[in-house]
Amino acid sequence: MFVFRLDTHSGVPPYLQLVQQVRQAVLLGFLRPGDRLPLIREVVEDLAINPNTVAKAYRQMEQENLVTGRPGQGTFVDERQSAAIPASTYTSLRRGLAIWLRRAYAAGLDEQAVDALLASVHQQMKNEGVA
Amino acid sequence: MTATEFALRTDGAGKRYRKGWALRDCTLALPAGGVIALVGPNGAGKTTLLRLVVGLLAPSTGTVEVLGHDVTTSTPQTLSRVGFLAQDHPLYKRFTVAEMLRFGRACNLRFDQGLAERRLASLGIPLDRRAGTLSGGQQAQVALALALAKRPDLLVLDEPVASLDPLARREFLQVLMGAVAEGDVTVLFSSHVVHELERVCDHLVVLNHGRVTLTGDIDTLLAEHRLLVGPRTATDLDRAGAVVEAVHSDRHTTLLVRDGAIPAAPGWQAQPVALEDLVLAYLRRPSEPSAAVTDGVTT
Numbered sequence: 001m002f003v004f005r006l007d008t009h010s011g012v013p014p015y016l017q018l019v020q021q022v023r024q025a026v027l028l029g030f031l032r033p034g035d036r037l038p039l040i041r042e043v044v045e046d047l048a049i050n051p052n053t054v055a056k057a058y059r060q061m062e063q064e065n066l067v068t069g070r071p072g073q074g075t076f077v078d079e080r081q082s083a084a085i086p087a088s089t090y091t092s093l094r095r096g097l098a099i100w101l102r103r104a105y106a107a108g109l110d111e112q113a114v115d116a117l118l119a120s121v122h123q124q125m126k127n128e129g130v131a
Numbered sequence: 132m133t134a135t136e137f138a139l140r141t142d143g144a145g146k147r148y149r150k151g152w153a154l155r156d157c158t159l160a161l162p163a164g165g166v167i168a169l170v171g172p173n174g175a176g177k178t179t180l181l182r183l184v185v186g187l188l189a190p191s192t193g194t195v196e197v198l199g200h201d202v203t204t205s206t207p208q209t210l211s212r213v214g215f216l217a218q219d220h221p222l223y224k225r226f227t228v229a230e231m232l233r234f235g236r237a238c239n240l241r242f243d244q245g246l247a248e249r250r251l252a253s254l255g256i257p258l259d260r261r262a263g264t265l266s267g268g269q270q271a272q273v274a275l276a277l278a279l280a281k282r283p284d285l286l287v288l289d290e291p292v293a294s295l296d297p298l299a300r301r302e303f304l305q306v307l308m309g310a311v312a313e314g315d316v317t318v319l320f321s322s323h324v325v326h327e328l329e330r331v332c333d334h335l336v337v338l339n340h341g342r343v344t345l346t347g348d349i350d351t352l353l354a355e356h357r358l359l360v361g362p363r364t365a366t367d368l369d370r371a372g373a374v375v376e377a378v379h380s381d382r383h384t385t386l387l388v389r390d391g392a393i394p395a396a397p398g399w400q401a402q403p404v405a406l407e408d409l410v411l412a413y414l415r416r417p418s419e420p421s422a423a424v425t426d427g428v429t430t
Contacts, residue, residue: 006330008326008327008329008330008405008406008407009405009407010403010405011353011402011403011404011405011406011408012353012403013329013349013350013353013354014329014330015350016350040312041309041312044305044308044309044311044312045305045308045309047330048301048304048305048308048330048331049308049330049331050166050308050311050330050331050332050333051308051311051312052164052165052166052311052333053333056350119400120400123400123401
């Protein structure tokens with residue numbers, strides 16, 4: 001069964017964290033079409049989290065067609081979510097990133113410096129209208 | 132929206148004790164069905180506001196309306212819909228848990244003893260133990276089970292987890308959130324601990340020096356606020372919206388803004404702000420909010 005996490009220092013609203021975790025798990029293949037998500041009640045008791053937050057996340061995921069609610073049965077990963085990006089793409093991107101990271105470490109950057117650099121390039125692309 | 136869609140509505144509510152005002156100009160409209168955190172430092176007026184809500188105090192000014200009824204004219208019927216758990220979960224220490232339940236049944240119009248017994252059994256708390264011999268976490272759970280047995284429409288808790296260790300705190304919140312998932316109870320609780328608030332609440336009221344300084348839906352508040360980090364500057368912040376707090380170092384300026392676009396100047400980055408940091412920024416502001424909004428930008 002899929003297990004949610006909660007990072008209370010990220011500044012990302014909790015409901016959005018839950019949505020992002022499912023979206024990411026589907027993209028990376030940890031969740032497959034037809035897999036059942038835990039019941040709202042189960043998430044609430046597992047994380048000691050506000051039920052309205054979980055309900056809001058599930059509503060949002062249904063609106064995005066990420067999941068489908070089946071009354072009386074639960075919430076399932078939507079069948080239309082079949083691997084939008086092929087696994088081979090991830091493999092090759094990952095390999096390229098590893099090479100780049102090795103260069104960055106060799107140049108003396110640490111993890112934080114890499115994150116800061118990545119965030120600033122993201123921002124630049126957003127400003128240029130690419131991402 | 133009808134009155135009962137709000138669990139709590141106050142209009143200009145204030146309370147003056149002999150030594151001065153504990154709460155002033157408090158105007159709130161809190162939706163039913165939510166979990167509302169009332170946050171502020173010690174002495175901010177949290178307990179006073181909660182006591183006004185449950186009818187233990189009468190307001191000196193303004194009105195307080197709970198579940199659609201003015202609290203100054205509340206009847207046993209309206210009071211039976213409100214549960215209150217005072218600070219430090221007071222129990223009669225020499226009563227056994229079973230005697231506490233009998234006491235609860237005798238004193239309330241509505242009391243689901245079976246529900247309380249099932250809750251306590253699932254937590255492994257024996258009914259024949261004296262309340263005073265239970266651990267702090269167990270005493271809190273007994274007090275919560277008693278309050279929930281009223282099946283209240285509004286449950287008010289004053290600093291419910293302040294005295295609990297981290298494990299007991301998590302267990303307490305698990306039971307409380309489970310109860311919210313089960314029924315249509317609105318929860319209003321006060322806390323001076325702002326850590327991990329976004330986990331359990333969807334609505335926030337920040338109280339400081341007896342005044343409400345921030346209130347709203349938490350997801351909306353987090354979406355409205357962000358941290359802007361950029362080169363130290365005093366100009367070109369026209370688009371920055373309302374600046375809540377500005378911190379300058381030699382070369383950098385960090386702004387916490389509400390409804391602000393990122394400045395067009397190069398080198399600026401926007402980051403989301405964690406709820407804890409947001410609350411602390413509002414608590415650091417001077418008590419008169421008018422001057423603070425533009426401070427730091429004009430230097």
